[in-house]
Amino acid sequence: MGLVTEKLPIFLEPVPGGSVLLASMDKLINWARLNSLWPLTFGTSCCAIEVMMATGAPKHDIARFGAEVARPSPRQADVLVIAGTIVKRMAPTLRTLYEQMAEPRYVIATGSCAISGGPFVYGSYSTVRGADEIIPVDVYVPGCPPRPEGYFYGLLTLQKMIREGETLRHPGVRRKPVLAELPPGITMEDIRRDLVHLLEKEARVDLREAENATAESTERLLRSGNSSSLIRSTRD
Amino acid sequence: METQVLSSAVLAIDSKAQLRDKTDRLTVTIPVEALFTFLSKLNTDSSLAFDMLCAHTAIDWIAEQRFEMVYELYSTTHSHAMRVTTSVPRENTVVPSVSSLWRIAEWQEREVYDMFGILYENHPDLRRVLLDDGWQGFPLRKDYKDDYLLERPE
Numbered sequence: 001m002g003l004v005t006e007k008l009p010i011f012l013e014p015v016p017g018g019s020v021l022l023a024s025m026d027k028l029i030n031w032a033r034l035n036s037l038w039p040l041t042f043g044t045s046c047c048a049i050e051v052m053m054a055t056g057a058p059k060h061d062i063a064r065f066g067a068e069v070a071r072p073s074p075r076q077a078d079v080l081v082i083a084g085t086i087v088k089r090m091a092p093t094l095r096t097l098y099e100q101m102a103e104p105r106y107v108i109a110t111g112s113c114a115i116s117g118g119p120f121v122y123g124s125y126s127t128v129r130g131a132d133e134i135i136p137v138d139v140y141v142p143g144c145p146p147r148p149e150g151y152f153y154g155l156l157t158l159q160k161m162i163r164e165g166e167t168l169r170h171p172g173v174r175r176k177p178v179l180a181e182l183p184p185g186i187t188m189e190d191i192r193r194d195l196v197h198l199l200e201k202e203a204r205v206d207l208r209e210a211e212n213a214t215a216e217s218t219e220r221l222l223r224s225g226n227s228s229s230l231i232r233s234t235r236d
Numbered sequence: 237m238e239t240q241v242l243s244s245a246v247l248a249i250d251s252k253a254q255l256r257d258k259t260d261r262l263t264v265t266i267p268v269e270a271l272f273t274f275l276s277k278l279n280t281d282s283s284l285a286f287d288m289l290c291a292h293t294a295i296d297w298i299a300e301q302r303f304e305m306v307y308e309l310y311s312t313t314h315s316h317a318m319r320v321t322t323s324v325p326r327e328n329t330v331v332p333s334v335s336s337l338w339r340i341a342e343w344q345e346r347e348v349y350d351m352f353g354i355l356y357e358n359h360p361d362l363r364r365v366l367l368d369d370g371w372q373g374f375p376l377r378k379d380y381k382d383d384y385l386l387e388r389p390e
C-alpha cells in the first residue's frame with residue numbers, strides 16, 4: 001500500500017485526467033474499506049455485553065454491515081471499539097494496542113465511560129476520564145450502555161467518514177461528517193422550545209388538577225352507569 | 237447446624253465474643269486480641285469446620301475513628317455460614333493475618349491492605365495487589381485525596 005499511497009499520487013497528479021483517476025481509485029478503496037471494518041473488541045466492562053454480544057447475536061446481527069469479524073489481535077483489526085470503563089492500569093495497554101494496529105485505523109468509543117468517565121467521573125481514584133485522553137477517537141456513541149442500534153449508527157457514521165475521505169492524496173486525514181440537516185421549516189429554536197416545554201410539563205405535577213381529573217373520571221363512570229363495584233373501587 | 241445451636245456453640249468458644257442483632261446471618265464481634273485464636277477454633281473444630289473464607293474486607297467508620305474487619309466464613313462440610321467482625325483503631329491498624337488458616341486470605345488481605353492500609357501481622361507477602369506499587373495512600377479510606385480525583389460540585 002505504501003507504494004500506491006505515497007508514490008502514485010505524485011506521478012498521476014500532473015498527467016491529464018490524473019486527478020479524475022485518483023478520485024475514482026479513492027472511491028474504490030474507500031468502498032472496500034468501509035464494507036469490511038474488522039473490529040478489535042476492547043470490552044472492559046458492562047458496555048461489552050451490549051456492544052460485543054448483543055450486536056453480534058442474530059437479532060441485531062452486525063454482519064449486515066460487514067463488521068462482524070471481531071479480531072482479538074490488533075494487527076488484523078481496522079477499528080478499535082472501546083466498550084467500557086478505562087482505568088489507569090488499563091490505559092497503557094490500550095495505547096499499546098492502538099499503536100499496534102495497522103493504518104488506516106479508526107476508533108469508536110461507546111458508552112459514557114469511554115467518552116468522559118461517565119458515572120465514575122467524580123470521586124473515582126482510578127477511572128480515566130474519557131478514552132480520548134489516551135488515543136484519538138473518531139466516533140462517540142453515547143449511552144450507558146448504548147443500544148445496539150446506537151452502536152450501528154456509530155458504525156454507519158464511521159463508514160460515512162471513510163466514504164468521504166481522500167484516501168490517496170491525504171491518507172491520514174478523515175473528514176468528520178456534518179450533522180444531518182433539519183427538515184424544512186423547523187429551526188433549532190423550535191426544537192429547543194419544545195424540549196423546554198416537555199421538560200417543564202414532566203417535572204411539575206399540579207395536585208389540584210390531578211385531583212379534579214380523577215373526580216371527573218369518577219363522575220363520568222357514574223353517569224355512564226357502570227357496575228357499582230367498579231365505582232366503589234375507584235373511590236376507595 | 238441450626239442457627240440457634242450454631243450460635244451457642246460459637247459463643248461458647250470465647251466469653252468475649254458478642255452476638256450482633258439485626259443481621260441477615262449469624263454475626264459475632266470479637267476483640268482483636270482474641271481474633272486469631274477464635275478464628276482458628278472455628279476452622280479446626282470438627283463440629284463447626286469453617287473451612288472456607290468467602291470474603292474478607294474492611295469498613296472505614298471514620299466518625300468513630302476505627303476500621304471494622306469483616307470475615308465471611310462458610311463450612312463446606314456442614315453448609316453453614318457465619319460472619320466474624322472485629323474493630324481496630326484508625327491510628328494503629330495492625331491485625332493478625334489468618335493466611336495460615338485459609339490460604340486464600342493471603343490475597344484477600346493484600347487487597348484490604350491495598351485499599352485500606354490495614355497491616356497484617358505474620359503475612360508472608362504483604363504487597364499491593366491491584367494498584368501500582370508506587371501508589372501513595374489507600375483509596376477506600378474515607379479521607380483519601382489525590383490530585384487526580386474530582387470532587388462532585390455542590
Ligand code: SF4
Nearest residue numbers: 046047111112113144
Ligand atoms: S457507560 Fe455504562 S454500561 Fe458502559 S461501561 Fe460505563 S457504566 Fe457500563
